[in-house]
Amino acid sequence: MVHINxxxxxxxxxxxxxxxxxxxxxxxxxxEGERVIRLGIGDVTQPLTPAVIEALxxxxxxxxxADTFRGYGPEQGYEFLREAIVENxxxxxxxxxxxxxxxxxxxxxxxxxxxGDILGLDNRVAVTxxxxxxxxxxxxxxxxxxTYLGDGRWSNIIYLPxxxxxxxxxxxxxxxxxxxxxxxxxxxxxxxxxxxxxxxWVDYALCNDTLILFDSAYEAFIRQDDIPHSIYEIEGAxxxxxxxxxxxxxxxxTGLRCGYTVVPHEVCARDEKxxxxxxxxxxxxxxxxxxxxxxxxxxxxxxxxxxxxGAKETRSLTDYYMRNAALxxxxxxxxxxxxxxxxxxxxxxxxxxxxxxxxxxxxxxxSECNIVGTPGSGFGAAGEGYLRLTAFGSYEDTLEAVxxxxxxxx
Amino acid sequence: MVHINxxxxxxxxxxxxxxxxxxxxxxxxxxEGERVIRLGIGDVTQPLTPAVIEALxxxxxxxxxADTFRGYGPEQGYEFLREAIVENxxxxxxxxxxxxxxxxxxxxxxxxxxxGDILGLDNRVAVTxxxxxxxxxxxxxxxxxxTYLGDGRWSNIIYLPxxxxxxxxxxxxxxxxxxxxxxxxxxxxxxxxxxxxxxxWVDYALCNDTLILFDSAYEAFIRQDDIPHSIYEIEGAxxxxxxxxxxxxxxxxTGLRCGYTVVPHEVCARDEKxxxxxxxxxxxxxxxxxxxxxxxxxxxxxxxxxxxxGAKETRSLTDYYMRNAALxxxxxxxxxxxxxxxxxxxxxxxxxxxxxxxxxxxxxxxSECNIVGTPGSGFGAAGEGYLRLTAFGSYEDTLEAVxxxxxxxx
Numbered sequence: 001m002v003h004i005n006x007x008x009x010x011x012x013x014x015x016x017x018x019x020x021x022x023x024x025x026x027x028x029x030x031x032e033g034e035r036v037i038r039l040g041i042g043d044v045t046q047p048l049t050p051a052v053i054e055a056l057x058x059x060x061x062x063x064x065x066a067d068t069f070r071g072y073g074p075e076q077g078y079e080f081l082r083e084a085i086v087e088n089x090x091x092x093x094x095x096x097x098x099x100x101x102x103x104x105x106x107x108x109x110x111x112x113x114x115x116g117d118i119l120g121l122d123n124r125v126a127v128t129x130x131x132x133x134x135x136x137x138x139x140x141x142x143x144x145x146x147t148y149l150g151d152g153r154w155s156n157i158i159y160l161p162x163x164x165x166x167x168x169x170x171x172x173x174x175x176x177x178x179x180x181x182x183x184x185x186x187x188x189x190x191x192x193x194x195x196x197x198x199x200x201w202v203d204y205a206l207c208n209d210t211l212i213l214f215d216s217a218y219e220a221f222i223r224q225d226d227i228p229h230s231i232y233e234i235e236g237a238x239x240x241x242x243x244x245x246x247x248x249x250x251x252x253x254t255g256l257r258c259g260y261t262v263v264p265h266e267v268c269a270r271d272e273k274x275x276x277x278x279x280x281x282x283x284x285x286x287x288x289x290x291x292x293x294x295x296x297x298x299x300x301x302x303x304x305x306x307x308x309x310g311a312k313e314t315r316s317l318t319d320y321y322m323r324n325a326a327l328x329x330x331x332x333x334x335x336x337x338x339x340x341x342x343x344x345x346x347x348x349x350x351x352x353x354x355x356x357x358x359x360x361x362x363x364x365x366x367s368e369c370n371i372v373g374t375p376g377s378g379f380g381a382a383g384e385g386y387l388r389l390t391a392f393g394s395y396e397d398t399l400e401a402v403x404x405x406x407x408x409x410x
Numbered sequence: 411m412v413h414i415n416x417x418x419x420x421x422x423x424x425x426x427x428x429x430x431x432x433x434x435x436x437x438x439x440x441x442e443g444e445r446v447i448r449l450g451i452g453d454v455t456q457p458l459t460p461a462v463i464e465a466l467x468x469x470x471x472x473x474x475x476a477d478t479f480r481g482y483g484p485e486q487g488y489e490f491l492r493e494a495i496v497e498n499x500x501x502x503x504x505x506x507x508x509x510x511x512x513x514x515x516x517x518x519x520x521x522x523x524x525x526g527d528i529l530g531l532d533n534r535v536a537v538t539x540x541x542x543x544x545x546x547x548x549x550x551x552x553x554x555x556x557t558y559l560g561d562g563r564w565s566n567i568i569y570l571p572x573x574x575x576x577x578x579x580x581x582x583x584x585x586x587x588x589x590x591x592x593x594x595x596x597x598x599x600x601x602x603x604x605x606x607x608x609x610x611w612v613d614y615a616l617c618n619d620t621l622i623l624f625d626s627a628y629e630a631f632i633r634q635d636d637i638p639h640s641i642y643e644i645e646g647a648x649x650x651x652x653x654x655x656x657x658x659x660x661x662x663x664t665g666l667r668c669g670y671t672v673v674p675h676e677v678c679a680r681d682e683k684x685x686x687x688x689x690x691x692x693x694x695x696x697x698x699x700x701x702x703x704x705x706x707x708x709x710x711x712x713x714x715x716x717x718x719x720g721a722k723e724t725r726s727l728t729d730y731y732m733r734n735a736a737l738x739x740x741x742x743x744x745x746x747x748x749x750x751x752x753x754x755x756x757x758x759x760x761x762x763x764x765x766x767x768x769x770x771x772x773x774x775x776x777s778e779c780n781i782v783g784t785p786g787s788g789f790g791a792a793g794e795g796y797l798r799l800t801a802f803g804s805y806e807d808t809l810e811a812v813x814x815x816x817x818x819x820x
Contacts, residue, residue, distance in 0.1 A: 001619045001680050001684075002530075002533055002588040002589055002619060002620060002621040003529065003532055003533055003588065003679055003680055003681070003682075004528060004529060004679040004681055004687050004689070004692060005527065005529055005530050006530065006681055008528060008692045008695060008696075009681055009687070015698070043481040043482045046476065046479070047473060047474050047475055047476050047479040048473045048479070050474070052474075053470060053471070053473065053474035056707070057467060057470055060463060061463070063457060063458045063463065063466075063665065064457050064458050064460070064462075064463035065457055066456065066457050069455070069456070069457040069458070069662075069665070070665040071454050071455065071664040071665045072451070072453045072664045072665060073665055106516055106667075106702070106705075107702050109700065109701070109702045110700060110701055110702065113699055113701070114700060117415065117551060118414060118418060119414060119415055120412075120413030120414055120415050120416065122413055123412055123413055133699075134699060134700070138699055138700060141527060178412040178413065179412055209411045209412060210412060211412040252481075254481040254482045255473065255479070255480040255481045255482060255483055255705065255706045256473065256705050256707070257516075257702060257703070257704070257705045269412040269413055269414045270411050270412065270414065271413070271414055271416055271419055272413075277414050277419070279414070282414060282415070285418060285421065286418075286551070288425070289523055289544060289547045289551065290519065290520060290524060290548060291516075291519070291520055292516070292517050292519045292664075292667060293667070294667070295665065295667045295705060297666070297707070394476075
């Protein structure tokens with residue numbers, strides 16, 4: 001009798017975004033003619049930039065010609081892209097990363113979801129709360145989460161609440177985790193860690209033999225000089241941290257699919273006998289066995305992001321969204337709402353007024369302003385009472401949305 | 411103390427293809443000026459066809475314009491591609507598959523590697539021998555393979571030898587497996603199963619509650635009318651089989667990355683209580699959690715493969731490789747070698763002359779003819795004494811290679 005992986009049945013049935021979609025679709029069907037503005041899902045709206053488009057066309061032509069056609073590429077990514085990443089995302093910030101520590105992929109979701117393949121099932125996992133659901137769900141599937149306690153919590157996961165009360169800075173855990181996921185700039189709260197706050201985590205990991213899985217998919221949105229873009233800006237991080245990056249939000253690649261994972265040579269974990277094993281060799285084996293590399297044309301597009309012209313265009317793109325973020329922040333504050341994030345990240349975390357719940361706030365915003373957000377409680381128990389708005393809409397839509405909120409009788 | 415997944419250390423260290431690359435590179439460095447022809451790795455050499463290139467350019471332009479830009483697509487693939495697949499790969503052959511049974515991905519390697527995520531670790535797995543290494547290695551990583559016995563074999567895997575003695579038709583297993591991987595047309599042997607032979611497997615699966623993971627990545631190379639292209643041509647297969655397909659070999663997408671997996675609504679496995687659970691819902695959840703869809707531009711390229719012009723071009727492409735296959739078959743037979751496959755598949759499985767080993771044959775072919783093959787023993791114990799040649803080279807290279815073999819003093 002063939003068996004399923006029973007852990008899948010432990011996952012709660014309704015997804016956050018499908019429930020949001022259901023409520024929006026129901027509302028729209030009942031209110032024809034009303035224009036609903038969607039600031040819920042974190043998907044970009046602006047097109048790929050000219051340098052990226054040009055690189056794609058050129059690479060497509062190469063693929064149509066026998067002399068320049070490329071079949072299977074290296075599973076780890078082409079050297080031209082790994083070197084561009086090392087040079088532009090790291091060396092320019094004074095960080096030394098070797099090209100063979102960079103593993104190019106089809107996106108940070110795949111990598112953060114698949115990284116568990118190389119880790120033992122007995123590892124204890126910690127996450128901040130609220131949190132990007134992939135970290136938790138992929139561990140549920142693998143069997144590391146324990147039993148579901150309701151309220152988005154699992155018996156074997158260590159939760160580190162991030163709320164206005166602790167200024168969204170997670171406290172060090174009382175119980176030692178083997179693995180901790182950190183995402184900064186943070187999805188969903190849009191908050192960041194200072195260098196000192198991040199150093200606290202690296203030091204903790206060094207002292208406690210803990211692996212940090214650091215998701216910096218939103219680093220391109222950092223505007224303050226003293227906020228670290230990479231965990232490797234912190235001394236000692238090469239020994240304890242794997243970093244995940246993405247071109248999705250940086251350069252509008254959500255529909256083009258490219259990201260990468262950095263596994264420094266020093267990052268190790270223990271085998272059954274207690275010996276240290278470099279995680280880079282395991283990740284390499286995992287990728288060679290279950291992945292065949294990102295498309296050549298997409299890797300050329302990613303390379304173009306680092307060209308002089310590409311870098312300028314990409315900066316304009318993130319500036320465009322950060323103008324939206326500033327607009328949302330300011331106008332919502334003027335309207336008397338408490339808002340967080342949005343200064344170094346494309347997300348704004350809004351406190352629901354008058355102690356109402358996330359879903360209640362969501363429903364009121366939808367029905368009274370025709371604006372779609374994402375209920376904070378969907379990201380974890382500590383997200384209850386908050387709502388996430390994204391800066392990824394068009395400027396015009398964002399402007400109209402905040403004007404509606406300004407005129408809203410809260 | 412953070413732990414690795416210890417199963418990774420069980421995997422033998424040297425990969426087949428890296429050992430091949432090492433020996434070739436060593437040989438080339440010692441013999442400057444000799445032209446080595448590579449018929450080893452199964453990678454295509456001909457460029458993408460004009461219809462595909464045109465679709466790519468068009469889709470790239472859409473991505474550069476705000477009105478037509480696409481961000482995140484459905485994790486399962488766009489409707490336009492799922493419907494084109496259903497219509498062209500199935501309905502035209504009289505098979506009814508619903509679009510929501512099709513899951514578009516970045517390739518069959520990813521899907522055959524990841525499918526284990528949804529299956530329990532207690533399932534007993536069977537593979538044909540020789541076999542595509544991903545099936546075995548991904549099960550080793552998950553912990554289903556048991557201990558390594560040497561010689562490419564694992565204690566908990568059921569092997570079904572395919573050799574000249576049984577005409578490369580695997581016998582039904584003496585011990586019942588929960589899951590069996592079948593790949594037809596076969597990689598590496600290039601052999602096929604007739605409708606009756608495949609029916610035997612479907613009937614077995616129906617009687618024994620066994621799940622068939624059917625890899626038909628090479629179906630486009632079938633030239634005989636009576637050979638099934640899809641397992642769903644066999645009655646009852648919808649209840650017991652998941653099918654994997656790829657555009658890699660069909661349309662030269664090895665560097666572009668697109669494939670798909672079909673999970674019929676009826677295919678189920680049991681949960682811990684013995685209740686039947688549809689595997690499609692689990693695969694959907696897996697893909698939504700750990701994958702973000704194939705690139706939009708790549709899906710448009712895949713759709714173009716099914717256009718009238720695209721279908722013609724694709725047929726020419728596979729015809730080109732099948733001409734090579736016929737050439738290799740005929741000329742090697744003339745040279746007195748025993749060859750198999752190559753009539754409905756782009757692989758030719760060559761018996762090493764005079765009872766020499768696969769690696770010995772490989773070394774002689776390299777040093778005496780300057781031709782690179784792949785040692786059959788690298789695909790499993792039953793591959794010992796064979797060597798795989800691929801038809802994916804250029805016609806000119808293939809012609810020169812077979813002429814060298816014709817003139818070879820065996």
